[in-house]
Amino acid sequence: MKIALLGYGRMGRAIEEIATERGHKIVLKISEDIDTYDLDKSEIDVAIDFSVPKAAFKNITTCFKHNIPVVSGTTGWLNDYEKAVNLCKEQGNCGFIYASNFSIGVNVFFELNEKLASMMKSLDEYSVEIEEIHHTKKLDAPSGTAITLAQQIIAKNPRLKDWQLDHPEKNEIPIYAKRIDDVHGTHTVSYKSSIDDIEIMHTAHSRKGFAKGAVIAAEWLKDKKGVFTMKDALSGILNSSEE
Numbered sequence: 662m663k664i665a666l667l668g669y670g671r672m673g674r675a676i677e678e679i680a681t682e683r684g685h686k687i688v689l690k691i692s693e694d695i696d697t698y699d700l701d702k703s704e705i706d707v708a709i710d711f712s713v714p715k716a717a718f719k720n721i722t723t724c725f726k727h728n729i730p731v732v733s734g735t736t737g738w739l740n741d742y743e744k745a746v747n748l749c750k751e752q753g754n755c756g757f758i759y760a761s762n763f764s765i766g767v768n769v770f771f772e773l774n775e776k777l778a779s780m781m782k783s784l785d786e787y788s789v790e791i792e793e794i795h796h797t798k799k800l801d802a803p804s805g806t807a808i809t810l811a812q813q814i815i816a817k818n819p820r821l822k823d824w825q826l827d828h829p830e831k832n833e834i835p836i837y838a839k840r841i842d843d844v845h846g847t848h849t850v851s852y853k854s855s856i857d858d859i860e861i862m863h864t865a866h867s868r869k870g871f872a873k874g875a876v877i878a879a880e881w882l883k884d885k886k887g888v889f890t891m892k893d894a895l896s897g898i899l900n901s902s903e904e
Contacts, residue, residue: 668712730756736805761805763874
């Protein structure tokens with residue numbers, strides 16, 4: 662498979678390593694903005710975007726115009742997500758997956774989070790909060806993963822209306838974001854009461870989990886048309902765990 666890397670920072674280099682190990686070829690590497698490159702669909706099977714928020718929308722939609730499917734893990738640009746989805750659908754000849762986190766372990770964590778939220782929704786004595794810890798060079802806060810966790814909980818619990826960074830109002834989930842050197846990503850969902858606490862946590866030890874998941878998503882997306890999720894790409898893995 663011929664892959665274009667849109668964003669060649671630490672994640673881009675980790676993806677290159679995993680993709681090469683899996684027998685793929687990196688045919689294009691750009692740092693941020695795709696504008697100056699002439700994309701050729703015959704030379705690119707799929708693009709993987711881990712760029713920066715200001716460049717992500719343009720990178721993604723430029724690929725759509727050239728019928729190149731895109732896997733994107735860039736966070737901090739989601740105000741334009743629906744526009745990107747609509748453009749992909751209008752184009753009609755390319756595929757798109759966006760995920761806040763491509764790690765297989767985190768996607769299992771998402772499944773656990775939804776299950777726990779369903780179990781806790783009627784237990785009014787528990788309050789819920791989310792903490793995320795990342796390295797100091799992460800540009801956005803809270804993380805996209807923390808936002809996804811909050812959105813999953815809100816969808817299961819009608820008492821909760823929204824999430825808020827640090828200072829929640831009533832019926833909002835607090836998200837606490839910490840930035841510490843050399844932390845690849847730790848997410849904790851806590852339900853607390855005067856009697857006891859219940860917590861689930863995911864801790865990443867390196868970027869390899871995120872990189873591997875992104876490459877697996879790209880392998881799955883190649884030659885598909887439409888808008889998909891990481892859950893679609895991992896459906897075989899996640900469904901087999903329920904048997």
